[in-house]
Amino acid sequence: MHSKKVLLAFVLGVLVLVAKAVTVPGMFLPSREEIAAGTSVKEPRAWIRINQLGYTPESIKVGVWVSKEANRIRRFKLVEASSGKVVYRGKAGEAFGAYGPFQESYRLNFSDFKGHGTYYLQAGTAKSPAFRIAPDVYKGAADFALRYMRQQRSGFNPYLKDSCHTADGYTMYGPMPDSTRIDVSGGWHDASDYLQYATTSANATYHLLAAYRDFPGAFGDQHQANGLEGSNGVADVLDEAKWGLDWLLKMHPREDWLFNQLADDRDHAGMRLPTLDHVDYGLGKGKERPVYFATGKPQGLGKYQNRATGVASTAGKFASAFALAATIYAPANDSLARLFQQKSLSAYQLGLDKPGACQTAPHLAPYFYEEDNWVDDMELGAAALYQLTGDKGYFDRAYQYSLQEKVTPWMGADTARHYQWYPFHNFGHYELAKNAGATDRAALISFYKEGIAKVADKGMKNAFYRGVPFIWCSNNLTTSFAIQCYLYRQLSNDQTYAELEQANFDWLFGCNPWGTSMVYGLPANGDTPEDTHSAFTHLYQYPIDGGLVDGPVYGNIFKNLKGITLYQPDEYVPFQSDLVVYHDDYGDYSTNEPTMDGTASLIYLLAAKQHSSLEGARAKK
Structure with missing residues (x-):
């Protein structure tokens, strides 16, 4: 049920025992805030966001690089997940500046790449989750x-x-x-x-x-x-x-x-x-x-x-x-x-x-x-x-x-x-x-x-x-x-x-x-809502497959709504801001219902x- 939150606690325990972590293509270590405790592991300060469902070969394909620091990037690369082979290199383009919790951001456009397969984006030390490019990514x-x-x-x-x-x-x-x-x-x-x-x-x-x-x-x-x-x-x-x-x-x-x-x-x-x-x-x-x-x-x-x-x-x-x-x-x-x-x-x-x-x-x-x-x-x-x-x-x-x-x-x-x-x-x-x-x-x-x-x-x-x-x-x-x-x-x-x-x-x-x-269970291997404001999930752990949750709200709306209480540690703490919040917590009916x-x-x-x-x-x- 609360598998993401359980995972955070598990990662904390592992990090105490392990001196060096193995980096898996398309993955990154959680930050100190994300595991809700201090560790000696260096926190990620930049991330790449992508459409977890994937992209079609002919479609517009853009990832977004964001950073907690005012860093600049010039280039990015698309990497085949299975082999680690770089299949595409692109220019990061213009910097879009601060947004929400981030100090800097870029759009990484790789629409010119028409190949099929499973890939991840990388810019500097930041890697995106792995995603597919194929004609059938939206099938079903x-x-x-x-x-x-x-x-x-x-x-x-x-x-x-x-x-x-x-x-x-x-x-x-x-x-x-x-x-x-x-x-x-x-x-x-x-x-x-x-x-x-x-x-x-x-x-x-x-x-x-x-x-x-x-x-x-x-x-x-x-x-x-x-x-x-x-x-x-x-x-x-x-x-x-x-x-x-x-x-x-x-x-x-x-x-x-x-x-x-x-x-x-x-x-x-x-x-x-x-x-x-x-x-x-x-x-x-x-x-x-x-x-x-x-x-x-x-x-x-x-x-x-x-x-x-x-x-x-x-x-x-x-x-x-x-x-x-x-x-x-x-x-x-x-x-x-x-x-x-x-x-x-x-x-x-x-x-x-x-x-x-x-x-x-x-x-x-x-x-x-x-x-x-x-x-x-x-x-x-x-x-x-x-x-x-x-x-x-x-x-x-x-x-x-x-x-x-x-x-x-x-x-x-x-x-x-x-x-x-x-x-x-x-x-x-x-x-x-x-x-x-x-x-x-x-x-x-x-x-x-x-x-x-x-x-x-x-x-x-x-x-x-x-x-x-x-x-x-x-x-x-x-x-x-x-x-x-x-x-x-x-x-x-x-x-x-x-x-x-x-x-x-x-x-x-x-x-x-x-x-x-923002859709429960879609994609199956992605980061999707789990702790929704629903009796099905909260009381019985019944999946509510396919349900679109309300979505993020302005910080001032969240603060002024009646009857909202977060019941679990917020795994998205590093990404909340005064501008906008989203919580995967059944107590937040404003964003997760x-x-x-x-x-x-x-x-x-x-x-x-x-x-x-x-x-x-x-x-x-």
Whole structure:
């Protein structure tokens, strides 16, 4: 479970006995801070960060050299791990200066090297971990991340092979009497707690459906519809999307009914498996949980309330997920496709009737998803309905929405409130541009470019090309930004921001100050999260394979959040700073809690990377 922390203690004991250490290619000795004790061994003062998943031969390939001292380097080399043979030498280029805990930093670009194999980078005494360069480095990664989605299932949970939350739920704020019984069991738990939000679930469902539509070859068929092992003739990603769709149907049971949330933060009553959830929400309801009707007005049954202004942000997400589902299912299941089309149309109408943002409801604590934008959701809903029906009216309305929010507002900003601008990229511009005439297409592409340029203006001034703000769930923003860069390249064929796109992808898998992947268990032999804010790992040592954790936050955010305590020695002490922190400790829910919707977005990105790498390999032949 805590293998990294156990390893540190073991290394300390060994170093006391061993006078001289043997250097293994691609490895370096831990520093004094890292082993949390003094030794006579000289500490490393410089490190090289790389993407632990590896690189494809044709891709942009960059490592980042960082140092605790104001040293300079001029050159670096790429070394074959098995033989120690130098296969490439490169110039370090310009110095980027201080960043976070480091005094100096460089980008080591070895994109010109096209060989296949396992290698490490070296500059001075610093060596990177070993990594692969091959066309198949991303093969199976999207399917691996699907493991976490299955594990997050409510209702029947295939990982635990048991059911949970089958009594959900009773209504609040609806046109029916409060506490009316309604069946909304199913769906996915939002994170490591057991709340369920329509906004994140609908967005996740759309990403899974889009991944199946755009990259069907990236997914296998190893599981049944219920998530248990066994082929059923349907791609696993489509099975997972259907699980989400079935819950969305329950949350939109009538054309004038839309529910936004299941349960609230009374759920935060200690670590337990979902199948052992003991929380009683009161009112004599036992294990039933409240279901919040989407009224478009502020809600909150306890001390705190949200600032909701409408329904359109949730309704638009429902409309896009249902419309895309109708398009996908139409060839094989006409009756199901008609149902999804009907639900898309009714959800979209609710968005028209009640424009504005529909935020999640707090109860005991002041934290909630503070979504303030909604025209992006209605744009995507209208674009999906245009693709489904061919009705030009939907295109025209979607385009008008696109003009109201050309750039997702967090891009270029230093901070934002929690989920204030959600989803973190606007899929609507891409879906609309695919079917637009030349003038409208060029405008929509320019909206993407404007947002990317804002992030580039900040990010390309540091060695990690980091322009995404370190707000709560920064990894979700990073994933979305990489997707937007990818979609922009697909539409424009402009490679201007390709290195920035790759840098954001690399960040997620180890090319960051801490040198760790942000995805549990990926890659299998890498430094990845272990002590996550999850009952699965903390109480039972169950792996949460494929889960994307929240990611680093500004130091001042970490210091001001309630209820955070680190329970283990911090193996990343040398890499923390006032600027930003990340902890692999279950006590830090701000940086180390996996999220369902972030993982769903990552599945799209990983599928795109696998598709592009194999497409590039075929083109080379």
